[in-house]
Amino acid sequence: MRIILIGPPGVGKGTEAELLKEHYQIPHISTGQIFRSLTQTDKPVGKIIHNFISRGEFVPDDVTNDVVAYRLMEKDCEKGFLFDGYPRTVFQAEALDNMLKEKGQKLDVVVFINGKDDEIVERLSGRRVCPVCGATYHLLNKKPKVEGLCDFDGAKIIQREDDMPETVLKRLTIYRNQTEPVIEYYKEKGLLVEVDGAGTIMGTHQSVLKVIGELSDID
Ligand SMILES: [Zn+2]
Numbered sequence: 531m532r533i534i535l536i537g538p539p540g541v542g543k544g545t546e547a548e549l550l551k552e553h554y555q556i557p558h559i560s561t562g563q564i565f566r567s568l569t570q571t572d573k574p575v576g577k578i579i580h581n582f583i584s585r586g587e588f589v590p591d592d593v594t595n596d597v598v599a600y601r602l603m604e605k606d607c608e609k610g611f612l613f614d615g616y617p618r619t620v621f622q623a624e625a626l627d628n629m630l631k632e633k634g635q636k637l638d639v640v641v642f643i644n645g646k647d648d649e650i651v652e653r654l655s656g657r658r659v660c661p662v663c664g665a666t667y668h669l670l671n672k673k674p675k676v677e678g679l680c681d682f683d684g685a686k687i688i689q690r691e692d693d694m695p696e697t698v699l700k701r702l703t704i705y706r707n708q709t710e711p712v713i714e715y716y717k718e719k720g721l722l723v724e725v726d727g728a729g730t731i732m733g734t735h736q737s738v739l740k741v742i743g744e745l746s747d748i749d
Pocket of ligand 1: 680
């Protein structure tokens with residue numbers, strides 16, 4: 531099974547990725563994770579990536595595509611894969627198509643987990659983090675034992691700049707503008723399925739499995 535998972539921040543994409551990985555027994559490939567581990571090596575590509583990330587810029591398409599091409603050569607990808615965070619542009623999507631074509635493979639499905647902006651803002655703005663140990667909390671479903679204080683060290687927990695409502699809305703706008711063409715690209719190919727990420731984790735997961743099943747029936 532070859533799957534791409536797309537969705538804005540705050541819809542539970544990471545959790546869904548882990549569940550799909552288990553369900554289909556395929557590797558979960560996150561370009562963000564590969565980038566972070568490459569920056570910790572001496573490889574020249576690690577230095578290049580570090581330069582972009584440290585400036586708060588996206589890693590360019592050609593570098594990203596190369597990294598993905600190498601990852602796809604690994605043995606565990608023979609059974610399939612789940613991409614998360616890639617492709618982020620139409621250029622990357624086309625490059626992936628070509629990589630797969632060379633292997634005589636093709637994508638099975640692109641799962642778009644969507645959510646309403648106000649629900650996403652509500653979810654993300656409830657997140658809190660401990661500045662001392664990095665433990666994460668949520669005001670709705672993962673409260674600390676003592677209000678406002680970290681369970682592990684008693685430090686005052688804080689809201690990250692990234693999780694403040696204005697920042698979340700800004701991130702969502704950037705995300706939607708950037709991803710729209712990629713979503714259209716896969717819609718035209720008949721590969722896109724959309725699922726509402728507003729429900730529970732398992733509810734979303736069941737919906738995802740259902741739409742994947744339906745798409746396979748159409749083929
Ligand atoms: Zn702490």
